Amino acid sequence: MRVTRPLALPLLALSACAAGEKDIPVAVRIANATPAVTVTARGETAPVGTANADAADDPAIWRNAADPAASLIVGTDKKAGLYVYGLDGKVRDFLDAGRVNNVDLKDGVNFGGATGIIVAASDRNDVAHAKVALFRLDPASAKLTALGTVDGGKGEAYGICLGRDDTGLSAFVVLKDGTINQLLLDTSAAVPTARIVRTMKLGTQSEGCAVDDRTHILYVAEEDVGLWRFDARVSGSITPTQIAAVDRKNLVDDAEGVAIAPIGEKDGYVLVSSQGDNAYVVYRLTDDSYVGRFRIVDGPVGGAEETDGIELMLGDFGPTYPHGLFVAQDGHNAAAAQNFKLVAWDDIAKALGLPE
Known part of the structure; x- marks a missing residue:
């Protein structure tokens, strides 16, 4: 969730402020945070259609293995629907889906005997009852087709991520209060169905999540507390383990x-978006150790600030992004509506001193 912050406050007020960190100017928060290296984006998407609002939120990436430069990005305008962008940042499609907050996708999903790309979005058109909106993405036309919605449980839908194991395809719906419902999806028929197979819980407002299909671990960000992991398997433990705390x-x-x-x-x-100081934090998967921090600053295109959703996929995305693509929502984007910034993984790895 984007938080609007004042540009300046008296230093005395900073020391005495009972409301806490969120009343402190971003410049002060950056100064107090661990130093971060800087990178620049090599591209950006067109702005979302909703102007003068906190609207763009979360991206997902589809990599075209046959023609990597023809890969696609799906992004949410959480006031209006879903966009599909090419790597040139141009809009390839827009689907009016209403208030869809976060998005994820999986390739190789069965649709009535044929395989394809499924896109899932957290649907909060009804804030009292979460839904998961499901779509098919046609990689040739870059068009989205609505497949229907499935029940996500009682509460406001916020985050969503997809995971796959030998039990099938799961959608993890992160509700605003920190509840996480795991839905086992059945997309084999024309109209998808789902059932909630288990529920996990974090204590306060949570949103961002991602699943590692290799290790079947679910990662979830609790906004004011930290980064957690859960067992993503249907039969797994529902007890979370903290990876990193919000330590400011x-x-x-x-x-x-x-x-x-x-x-x-x-x-x-x-990686997790450290929204409060316009940075991104990197932790190692094998031991949860802190690796480093980076920011996206002005370069060939503008930088990124107050980022909500992020996505990263390694692999060949053509000559501009030869070893991977990182996409980050930009909460400001100068005078235009919000959009998404595109960063080469090579630039992040080099800045952090990571092995290629």
């Missing part, structure tokens, strides 16, 4: 979007 040094509230960079069989990184 490495991770500054709100902790928002979550993304994974899988390397090899178990290694890689989990």
Whole structure:
């Protein structure tokens, strides 16, 4: 959730402020945080259609293995619906889906005997009862087709991520109060169905999540508390383990979007948006250790601030993003409506001194 912050406050007020960190100017919060390296985006999407509002929120990436430069990005305008962008940032499609907050996708999903790309979005058109809106993405036309909605449980839908194991395809719906419902999806018929197979719980408002299908671990950001992991398997424990706390040094509230960079069989990184100081934090998957922090600053295109959703996929995305693509929502985007910034994984890895 984007939080509007004052641009300046007297220093005396900063020391005495009982309301806490969120009343402190961003410049002060950055100064107090652990230093971050900087990168610049190599591209950006067109702004979402909702102007003068906190509207763009969360991206998902589909990689075209046959023609990597023709890969696609799906992004939410949480006031209006779903966009599909090319890597050039141009809009390829828009579907009026109403108030869809977060989005994820999976390729190779069965649709009545044929395989394709399924897109799932957290639908909060009814704030009292969560839904998961499901769509088919046609990679040739870049068009979305609505498949229907399934029940996500009582409460306001916020985050969503997809995970796959030998029991099938699951959608993890993160409700605003920190409840996480795991839905087992059946997309084999023309109209998808789902059932809630288990429920997990964090104590306060949560949103961003991602699933590592190699290790079957679910990662969830609790905005004012920290980053957690759960067993993502239907038969797994529902007890969370904390990876990192919001300490206002490495991770500054709100902790928002979550993304994974899988390397090899178990290694890689989990990234989380440190929204409170316009940064992104990287932790190692194998031991939860802190790796580093980075920011997206002005360059060929503008930087990114107050980021909600993020996504990362390693692999070839063509000459501009040869080893991976990181996409981050930009909460300001100068005078235009909010959009998404595109960063090469090579630039992030180099800035942090990570092995190529």
